[in-house]
Amino acid sequence: MPTGRTYDVVLFGATGFTGELTAEYLARHAPAATRWALAGRSHAKLSAVRARLAVIDPALAELDLLTADAADPASLRAVAESARVVITTVGPYVHYGDALVGACAEAGTDYVDLSGEPEFVDRTYLRHHATAVASGARLVHCCGFDSIPYDLGVYFTVKQLPEGVPLKVEGFVRANATFSGGTLHSAVTAFARVRTGVKLAAQRRRAEDRAAGRAEDRPTARRVRGLPGLPRHERRVGAWALPAPTIDPQIVLRSARALDGYGPDFAYGHYLAVRTLPVAVGLAGGAGALLALAQVPPARNWLLGRKQPGEGPSAEKRAKSWFKVVFLGEGGGRRVVTSVSGGDPGYGETSKMLAESALCLAFDDLPATAGQVTTATAMGDALTERLIAAGIKFSVHKG
Numbered sequence: 001m002p003t004g005r006t007y008d009v010v011l012f013g014a015t016g017f018t019g020e021l022t023a024e025y026l027a028r029h030a031p032a033a034t035r036w037a038l039a040g041r042s043h044a045k046l047s048a049v050r051a052r053l054a055v056i057d058p059a060l061a062e063l064d065l066l067t068a069d070a071a072d073p074a075s076l077r078a079v080a081e082s083a084r085v086v087i088t089t090v091g092p093y094v095h096y097g098d099a100l101v102g103a104c105a106e107a108g109t110d111y112v113d114l115s116g117e118p119e120f121v122d123r124t125y126l127r128h129h130a131t132a133v134a135s136g137a138r139l140v141h142c143c144g145f146d147s148i149p150y151d152l153g154v155y156f157t158v159k160q161l162p163e164g165v166p167l168k169v170e171g172f173v174r175a176n177a178t179f180s181g182g183t184l185h186s187a188v189t190a191f192a193r194v195r196t197g198v199k200l201a202a203q204r205r206r207a208e209d210r211a212a213g214r215a216e217d218r219p220t221a222r223r224v225r226g227l228p229g230l231p232r233h234e235r236r237v238g239a240w241a242l243p244a245p246t247i248d249p250q251i252v253l254r255s256a257r258a259l260d261g262y263g264p265d266f267a268y269g270h271y272l273a274v275r276t277l278p279v280a281v282g283l284a285g286g287a288g289a290l291l292a293l294a295q296v297p298p299a300r301n302w303l304l305g306r307k308q309p310g311e312g313p314s315a316e317k318r319a320k321s322w323f324k325v326v327f328l329g330e331g332g333g334r335r336v337v338t339s340v341s342g343g344d345p346g347y348g349e350t351s352k353m354l355a356e357s358a359l360c361l362a363f364d365d366l367p368a369t370a371g372q373v374t375t376a377t378a379m380g381d382a383l384t385e386r387l388i389a390a391g392i393k394f395s396v397h398k399g
Contacts, residue, residue, distance in 0.1 A: 005109075006082045007035045008362045012068060012100065013089035014038035015045040017312035018114065018144075021351035022089060023049055027056040029390070030359060037064035039079050070096040073103065080107040085358045088113045093120040094193065101128050101139060108135035110361045114354050116146030118247045119197035122204040125372045133371040138378050143357040144350035147251040148375055149173070149325045149392075150270065152384050153340040154252045155376040156394050158262055162332030166265035169330075170227065171252075172237045172273040173244065175323040175345050224256045227269030236337070237326050239273035246270070255376035263331065273326070318344040337397040349392060356386045 011026065013019040019040075026036060038046050046065040054061040066082070068075035070090055080086060080103035090096045093115040104111040105128040115121060121141045132139050142148070154169050161167055229243025249270035256262040313321070321344035329336045342349045357375060360366070364382040375383055388394055 005084045007037050007064070007084065009034065009036040009085045009087060009358050010039050010066065010079055010083040011036065011087045011089075012039040012079060014049050015040045015042060016089050018347055018351055018354075019089040020049055020052075021347055022087065022355050023053060024056065025351050025355045026359075027053045027060055029355065031363070034359070034362075037066050037082075039066040039068045041067070041069045043067050070099060073099050076100045076103040077107070080104045080109045083109055085110040085112065085362045087354060087358045089354070091115065091117070093117050094123070098124060098127065102131070105129075105132040105135060105137050105139060108137050110138045110140070110358075112140045112143045112354060112357045112361065114144030114146065114350055115141050116144075116247050118250060119193055119200055121247065121250075121372075122197070122200040125204055126200070126207060129372045136370045138361060138369055139372045140357060140361070140375060140378055141372070142247060142251050143354050143375060145175075145323070145345040145353070146246065147248040148353045148357075148383075148387070149323065149340040149342075149345075150248040151251050151255055151374055151376045152380075152387070153325050153327055153338065153394070154268060155255065155259075155380055156340070156384060157327040157329040157336060157338045160336040160338060160396055161329050162334055163261065163263070165263055165332035166267075167263045167329065167331035168227070168267045170269040170271065170328045171248075171325055172234065172239065172241055172271045172328075173323065173325045174239070174273050176321055221264070222257075222260070222262075223265045224253055224262070225267050226253055227267050229269055229271065234271075234273070236328055237273055239275055241271035241273055244270050244272045251374050255374045258374070258377045312347060313344075318348050321345065321348070323349070339395045339397065340392065341395070342392040352390055352392070353387065356390055357383060360386055 009026070009030070011019065011023055014023045023038060026034075030036060038049060040046050043065060050060065050063050050065060053063065066079055068079045070076070076099050080100070086100065086104055086109055088097065088100055088111070093113060094117050097113065097115065097120055101111060101124045103109075124139065124141070128139065142151070150171050150173075153171060157169050158167060226249055231240065231242050233239075234241045249268055252268050252270070256266045256268065322342070323345035324339055324341040327338045329338065357379065360379045360383045364379070366379055366382055369378050384394060
C-alpha cells in the first residue's frame with residue numbers, strides 16, 4: 001500500500017447515480033479519520049454533491065473536490081498519484097475505464113470498480129496486469145452486485161466443506177430490483193461487442209497459460225472448471241434454474257485458481273432461479289431478443305434511448321428491492337447449503353459493497369497480492385466480515 005499520499009480514498013464519478021450513493025455511504029460509514037475526496041468532470045456538480053453530504057456530516061462541507069475527466073489522462077494520473085485507493089463508477093467501462101486503470105497500475109494505487117463487463121476486465125488484464133504486479137497495485141474489478149455476492153459467497157461456502165478434496169458448488173440467484181440508465185448502457189454495450197469480447201477472452205487465456213508456465217508458485221496439478229449449464233428444475237431451491245452467462249462465474253473460477261483452499265478439483269455452476277416455467281421461458285427469450293437487437297445500430301440506439309446514464313430507481317423502489325443467492329456445495333461426503341442476501345442489489349447494496357471494498361483495501365490487514373485480483377483473493381475474510389457488519393447476510397442452512 002503506497003504511503004505519503006494525500007488521500008486514503010478518492011471516488012471518481014461521484015456525480016453519477018451510483019457514485020452519489022457511494023459518496024453517501026462513505027459519508028455515513030467511513031472512519032472519521034479517513035482522508036477522502038470526490039472526483040469528476042464538473043466542479044459545479046461535485047460541489048452540489050458535497051453540499052448534500054454536508055447535510056449528513058457538516059464536516060464534509062470542506063471535502064476536497066478533484067476535477068478529472070476520463071478523456072484526460074493527465075487528470076487521471078493526478079488522481080491516481082494522490083490516492084491510496086481509487087473507486088470509479090464511471091461506465092460503460094469499456095469506453096471510459098481503461099485510462100484510469102492504467103494510471104492506477106503505474107502509480108501503485110489500489111483500484112476498485114463495479115464493472116460487470118467481461119471485455120473490459122479481460123482488456124485491462126492484458127494491458128495493465130503486469131504493470132500492476134510490478135508496482136504493487138491491486139486492481140479489483142466487479143466490486144458490486146457483479147460479482148461480490150457470488151465470489152465471496154462461494155468463498156464462504158468452500159470454508160464450510162472439507163479441505164483437500166474435490167468440491168462442487170452451484171449458485172442460484174434471485175433478485176427483485178429496478179436498474180438504472182447506466183446499467184442499461186453497460187449491458188447493451190456489452191451485448192453489442194460480444195465478438196470482440198470472445199477474442200479478448202481467448203487472448204487472456206493464452207496470456208494466463210504462458211504466465212502459468214513461467215510461475216513456479218501457480219498451481220498446475222489442480223483442476224478448476226465451470227459446470228456445463230442446462231435449464232432444469234432444481235428441487236432443492238424450489239425454482240427453475242437458467243444458466244446465467246454473466247461475468248460472475250468467471251470471477252469465481254479465477255478465485256478458485258488462485259486459492260488452494262478450493263481443493264484439487266473445483267467445479268462451479270451459476271444460475272438464475274425463477275419460480276415458474278413460463279417466466280423462465282420469457283426471460284430466456286427476452287435475453288435472446290436483447291442480444292439480437294444490440295447487434296443492429298438503429299435498434300441499439302433505440303435501446304440506449306430508453307434510459308439515460310444518471311437515471312435510476314427512486315428511494316422508495318430501492319427500499320422494496322432485494323436479492324438472495326443460494327449455494328449448494330458438496331465434497332468429501334458432505335453437503336452444505338449457504339446463502340448471501342441483502343436489500344436493493346443494483347444500488348443500495350452495490351454502493352455499500354464498493355465502498356467497503358475500498359475501505360478494506362485502505363485499512364485492513366490483507367494477504368500480499370498485486371495485479372488484477374478478485375475480491376476473494378485480495379480481501380476474502382476481511383471483506384466478508386465488513387459486509388456482514390454492514391448488514392449483508394452470509395448464512396449456513398441445513399443441507
